[in-house]
């Protein structure tokens with residue numbers, strides 16, 4: 001099997017990122033496991049002729065997350081920022097490894113914007129925000145196959161599961177679940193103090209989904225269900241009136257049990273008609 005012969009002269013539609021990621025996986029792996037399980041980036045790098053190294057970005061002007069350097073002999077070098085945490089392997093541990101896996105997948109996407117031949121690959125496009133967004137999308141699909149993610153329940157536990165199964169951060173996992181379910185909002189919630197008024201509460205650390213722009217980071221989520229889930233370490237599901245950031249209304253909220261000491265995940269969606277009717281029958285405020 002060969003590495004995909006794809007040379008992009010312009011940034012393709014978002015949907016092409018999904019296909020490109022699948023064609024990379026199927027060029028390297030010839031079985032179901034390779035197509036849909038945790039992405040073996042070493043095998044992918046080997047097959048696409050990417051060599052991964054690190055450099056100390058702090059001592060340079062480099063402001064990017066990672067670098068893709070075209071090399072003689074139709075190769076690329078992916079340069080990652082050196083990690084100052086003690087890590088045995090190049091990919092690092094924990095958060096560093098998650099970041100590095102995403103960075104490598106992102107840089108692999110950039111390589112398709114080069115003309116490759118026997119010599120040094122030549123860039124076909126000008127760098128752009130659109131290309132960066134496309135590469136992020138590709139990275140997400142490469143690491144977390146859409147066919148698997150789109151079949152998972154629309155629940156916060158699915159975010160945990162994607163994170164664990166695919167060796168990615170919970171934020172990347174949340175974004176991937178939100179991409180597969182257009183009508184949900186996934187929130188990463190931290191228990192922390194407001195630097196201004198010192199009030200402690202659940203605050204949005206990150207949000208994913210089409211409505212995420214309405215919720216700035218650090219917004220406080222006033223939700224009795226979220227609080228209860230966090231305090232009792234139980235998953236809780238409810239219909240609530242929520243005012244979070246610039247979003248206001250009745251939402252179906254599903255909150256994971258506390259994931260660690262100060263973090264949990266919630267999923268918001270619009271309640272169905274039957275849920276609203278059921279609620280109306282059970283609550284006095286509607287009478």
Ligand SMILES: [Zn+2]
Nearest residue numbers: 106110132135
């Ligand atoms: Zn980039």
